[in-house]
Amino acid sequence: MSKYQKVAYYPGCALEGTGHAYNRSTKALGSALGLELDEVKNWNCCGAMEVKNIDPKVQTYLSSRVMSIAANQMQASVVMAPCNGCYHNLKKAEHELAHDAGSREAVERISKKAGHETYRAGQVETIHALDWIKDGVGEDELKRRVKNSLKGLKVANYYGCMYTRPRHIFPEKDQGPGSESTSKPHFMDDLLAAAGAENVDFPLKTACCGGAHTLSDSDTSTKLVLNILQAAEAAGAEVIATECPTCHSGLEMHQVRAEKVLGKKTEVKMLYFTQLLGVALGVSPRKLGVHENVSDGLSLLKEKHLA
Amino acid sequence: MREELLSQAESVLEEWLRARGEAPTSETSEGFRLLALHRQGARGSPSFNACRETCREIAYHYNLLAKEDPYTETMMGMLVEHLKLFVRGKLEVEGLGEFCCSSRALRLESAAQEKEKLHG
Numbered sequence: 001m002s003k004y005q006k007v008a009y010y011p012g013c014a015l016e017g018t019g020h021a022y023n024r025s026t027k028a029l030g031s032a033l034g035l036e037l038d039e040v041k042n043w044n045c046c047g048a049m050e051v052k053n054i055d056p057k058v059q060t061y062l063s064s065r066v067m068s069i070a071a072n073q074m075q076a077s078v079v080m081a082p083c084n085g086c087y088h089n090l091k092k093a094e095h096e097l098a099h100d101a102g103s104r105e106a107v108e109r110i111s112k113k114a115g116h117e118t119y120r121a122g123q124v125e126t127i128h129a130l131d132w133i134k135d136g137v138g139e140d141e142l143k144r145r146v147k148n149s150l151k152g153l154k155v156a157n158y159y160g161c162m163y164t165r166p167r168h169i170f171p172e173k174d175q176g177p178g179s180e181s182t183s184k185p186h187f188m189d190d191l192l193a194a195a196g197a198e199n200v201d202f203p204l205k206t207a208c209c210g211g212a213h214t215l216s217d218s219d220t221s222t223k224l225v226l227n228i229l230q231a232a233e234a235a236g237a238e239v240i241a242t243e244c245p246t247c248h249s250g251l252e253m254h255q256v257r258a259e260k261v262l263g264k265k266t267e268v269k270m271l272y273f274t275q276l277l278g279v280a281l282g283v284s285p286r287k288l289g290v291h292e293n294v295s296d297g298l299s300l301l302k303e304k305h306l307a
Numbered sequence: 308m309r310e311e312l313l314s315q316a317e318s319v320l321e322e323w324l325r326a327r328g329e330a331p332t333s334e335t336s337e338g339f340r341l342l343a344l345h346r347q348g349a350r351g352s353p354s355f356n357a358c359r360e361t362c363r364e365i366a367y368h369y370n371l372l373a374k375e376d377p378y379t380e381t382m383m384g385m386l387v388e389h390l391k392l393f394v395r396g397k398l399e400v401e402g403l404g405e406f407c408c409s410s411r412a413l414r415l416e417s418a419a420q421e422k423e424k425l426h427g
Binding site: 161165166183184201203204206207208210217220223224227228230231234235 | 353356357358359360361363364367368378381382385386388389392393395396399400
């Protein structure tokens with residue numbers, strides 16, 4: 001049995017809001033593949049937003065609390081976070097706790113005050129949803145289980161920036177064949193290819209979308225996203241596969257804004273990779289939350305006889 | 308065309324460096340001045356690595372364009388456009404990319420000042 005057969009699941013706040021469809025499709029995909037998700041009890045914010053701007057050590061504590069609950073209360077050895085932000089922050093906390101005495105001291109102090117066991121580096125392994133499927137199931141098994149091949153569907157895989165940066169917090173990446181690459185990530189490409197999709201050559205797969213400035217400098221974000229959408233279309237993509245709720249909603253929102261503000265219309269659709277894999281496994285688009293997406297992925301799936 | 312696009316990309320990074328009061332390097336890295344300029348531009352500014360892969364892809368497409376190919380040319384053009392947009396964004400709002408890619412605490416200094424004010 002794979003060590004990823006049953007994992008502690010940390011959805012994070014985005015998956016309860018704008019990324020609800022990602023939450024839904026992650027659960028549905030896991031269920032279709034016979035993988036078990038055990039949600040981290042009483043989880044908290046990973047500290048991705050305001051806290052980290054004021055006190056990074058409190059952010060390390062917040063992420064460590066999630067890992068502490070998984071390790072010490074649930075006896076889990078693996079935490080799976082589908083959100084790039086959560087995944088990034090848990091990995092960062094792990095790195096800080098392994099290498100910085102000041103962070104260890106702060107986490108120890110706050111954990112005591114909060115009345116729970118202190119998390120120690122190495123107690124759990126944090127993985128992304130891509131690792132979960134890639135290493136927990138693998139392409140061969142996925143291929144075997146495909147009911148509706150995605151054959152003929154042209155996909156541009158967009159990973160965003162937090163999945164691979166900064167490199168030093170992802171020691172398991174760039175380890176040669178079989179490992180993920182931080183400069184040219186390919187796990188999503190591999191999985192979707194196994195499901196029959198035709199991955200297009202997309203050179204902007206980790207390019208900045210200006211997501212963090214979407215409120216303070218919307219025009220820059222819109223232009224960056226528009227360039228990503230136009231490049232995907234120029235590469236022949238019908239759909240952009242995403243693996244992060246923030247990237248996904250950024251692409252969707254700015255696609256609408258680009259049309260309204262800049263008069264630039266793009267047709268490419270956005271679907272989470274979990275939705276695409278779910279469709280390939282025969283799960284209904286509704287169960288995968290496709291109707292919750294802003295871009296109309298359903299019409300594309302219908303057009304391709306996948307729904 | 309590939310020379311012109313590469314030159315545009317280099318100019319973008321030169322602007323970034325000049326804005327920081329630095330003289331753009333004339334050295335090359337892996338055969339590309341663009342990559343050396345990027346390395347120089349990212350020194351002390353880890354979020355500038357958000358355009359590292361874009362620069363590397365530009366170099367890769369430049370190499371591909373040793374043979375004429377309109378598709379590769381279009382893609383190289385879009386990569387250069389992305390670099391322009393990113394650097395322009397950073398020149399307008401320096402923190403662009405810092406929140407996500409380098410995960411830098413943007414308000415550390417102002418928060419410390421506010422704390423100081425509150426607690427004397």
